[in-house]
Amino acid sequence: MKRREFLKLLAVAPLVPLAAAAARAGGPPKLVRPPGALVEEEFLARCARCGACIEVCVTGTLEPVSPLLSLAAWGTPMVNPLKAPCEFIHGRCEGILPCVQACPTGALMMVGTEEIKLGSVEWMKENCIAYRRGGGCLVCKEVCPVPNAIEVRGRIPYFNWRACVGCGRCVHACPSQPKALRLTARGARRVRP
Amino acid sequence: MCARRLLGSRLARPAAAASALASYAATTAAGLVRGSTPLLRAGLVCLACPLGALQLVAASLSLSVEAGSAALIAAALTLFAGRLFCGWLCPVGPLATEVVAVRKSHDWRLGAVMLASAAASSLLFRLPAFCLICPVGLPFKAVILALYGAHPAWAVILVLAPLLAVALISRRAAYWCGALCPVGVLLGLVGSSSLLRVRLNGRCTGCRACDRACPSGLHPASMSWRERVACTLCLRCLAACPLGSLSLVPHGKARAAELARRKLLWWGDHRI
Numbered sequence: 001m002k003r004r005e006f007l008k009l010l011a012v013a014p015l016v017p018l019a020a021a022a023a024r025a026g027g028p029p030k031l032v033r034p035p036g037a038l039v040e041e042e043f044l045a046r047c048a049r050c051g052a053c054i055e056v057c058v059t060g061t062l063e064p065v066s067p068l069l070s071l072a073a074w075g076t077p078m079v080n081p082l083k084a085p086c087e088f089i090h091g092r093c094e095g096i097l098p099c100v101q102a103c104p105t106g107a108l109m110m111v112g113t114e115e116i117k118l119g120s121v122e123w124m125k126e127n128c129i130a131y132r133r134g135g136g137c138l139v140c141k142e143v144c145p146v147p148n149a150i151e152v153r154g155r156i157p158y159f160n161w162r163a164c165v166g167c168g169r170c171v172h173a174c175p176s177q178p179k180a181l182r183l184t185a186r187g188a189r190r191v192r193p
Numbered sequence: 194m195c196a197r198r199l200l201g202s203r204l205a206r207p208a209a210a211a212s213a214l215a216s217y218a219a220t221t222a223a224g225l226v227r228g229s230t231p232l233l234r235a236g237l238v239c240l241a242c243p244l245g246a247l248q249l250v251a252a253s254l255s256l257s258v259e260a261g262s263a264a265l266i267a268a269a270l271t272l273f274a275g276r277l278f279c280g281w282l283c284p285v286g287p288l289a290t291e292v293v294a295v296r297k298s299h300d301w302r303l304g305a306v307m308l309a310s311a312a313a314s315s316l317l318f319r320l321p322a323f324c325l326i327c328p329v330g331l332p333f334k335a336v337i338l339a340l341y342g343a344h345p346a347w348a349v350i351l352v353l354a355p356l357l358a359v360a361l362i363s364r365r366a367a368y369w370c371g372a373l374c375p376v377g378v379l380l381g382l383v384g385s386s387s388l389l390r391v392r393l394n395g396r397c398t399g400c401r402a403c404d405r406a407c408p409s410g411l412h413p414a415s416m417s418w419r420e421r422v423a424c425t426l427c428l429r430c431l432a433a434c435p436l437g438s439l440s441l442v443p444h445g446k447a448r449a450a451e452l453a454r455r456k457l458l459w460w461g462d463h464r465i
Contacts, residue, residue, distance in 0.1 A: 020322035045253040050228035051337035
């Protein structure tokens with residue numbers, strides 16, 4: 001290859017840092033991660049995006065992040081309670097955490113059930129059947145594994161985001177269309193390496 | 194002779210690469226293989242993309258036992274088979290570069306620049322940077338995305354876009370696999386003196402049929418280690434040699450016979 005041609009081709013080299021910079025722009029995304037996930041910065045560095053955790057997920061809640069949602073995090077696992085809840089508490093995965101066991105890079109770490117908090121639910125009362133009808137429904141309270149995360153006053157559920165562990169059962173079970181509940185990363189407890 | 198004709202077929206490499214990707218998809222769907230690029234695992238055997246492992250180390254400044262051993266296994270395989278993965282199993286190289294007329298090049302300086310920039314970007318931005326756009330790895334990721342609920346359009350994009358990009362770059366700029374691919378350059382550097390490599394194991398008349406067949410523009414009958422880095426073991430030269438003098442295996446029968454003949458010519462008179 002001639003020198004001029006080589007120099008012309010050299011213009012391709014900044015493509016990788018540019019892609020990485022574009023992916024990193026806007027700070028770390030706020031996603032609901034599987035149990036035992038490291039703090040977001042560290043998670044993005046360690047996660048190989050291999051998808052092993054997603055494949056072994058017992059309930060089917062884990063799914064790969066779409067490139068449209070976040071460039072830096074695409075292919076990493078996120079919890080989608082619309083597909084299924086995460087059963088790390090009072091469920092099939094309690095104390096086992098197959099996703100954590102499958103992780104080959106240590107982006108997910110084994111933690112005790114009581115230390116896990118994936119995030120918390122956000123209540124959109126304008127969609128809530130119980131709120132609109134002045135009481136009733138309460139399917140969310142029925143499926144909630146945490147005693148004081150949902151408080152019922154006058155047959156209307158009120159959500160305590162501090163007590164909520166973010167398993168997503170209520171979001172999955174909510175019969176309202178569109179859903180009155182949304183799982184967010186608010187208050188998530190992440191592992192420090 | 195039959196095997197040689199098979200090697201020479203334009204369909205051989207695309208068929209091998211396509212069936213490799215298809216069998217990955219099938220075994221993943223069946224739950225036999227777990228993970229995708231850069232880290233696969235089947236039972237107790239794990240395998241990592243060396244560049245992926247390097248970038249994970251650069252990004253997180255740590256290396257798990259599993260990722261480390263997976264990278265070591267890949268390195269050991271490369272020491273044995275060189276860049277056979279590039280020539281026959283990579284989901285884009287064999288598929289994209291057999292169908293277009295590539296601009297021959299084995300000047301892998303730019304590939305080395307890409308390799309260094311991938312490692313530096315990972316360190317700087319704290320994520321496996323090249324993995325986000327790696328044409329070698331994206332088709333594997335497409336399988337995971339397709340199996341676990343992403344829109345099917347993503348799978349199609351992630352398979353077709355790398356193919357198109359590699360075909361276009363190889364046609365317009367330089368042969369991607371021989372000169373530009375950072376994964377290939379890393380594999381080539383590790384496996385430049387691999388056990389399996391193109392060797393001259395017989396008579397050479399200097400007809401240069403192998404040179405014309407080589408997409409990297411190498412002279413397969415004699416290569417320095419720097420040139421072997423760019424050799425993807427596509428084996429077109431093996432099929433092209435009219436005497437069948439090129440082979441992968443060290444000291445084949447022909448080579449042994451040739452050595453014996455030379456010994457006889459040299460020593461014969463003195464012994465008797």
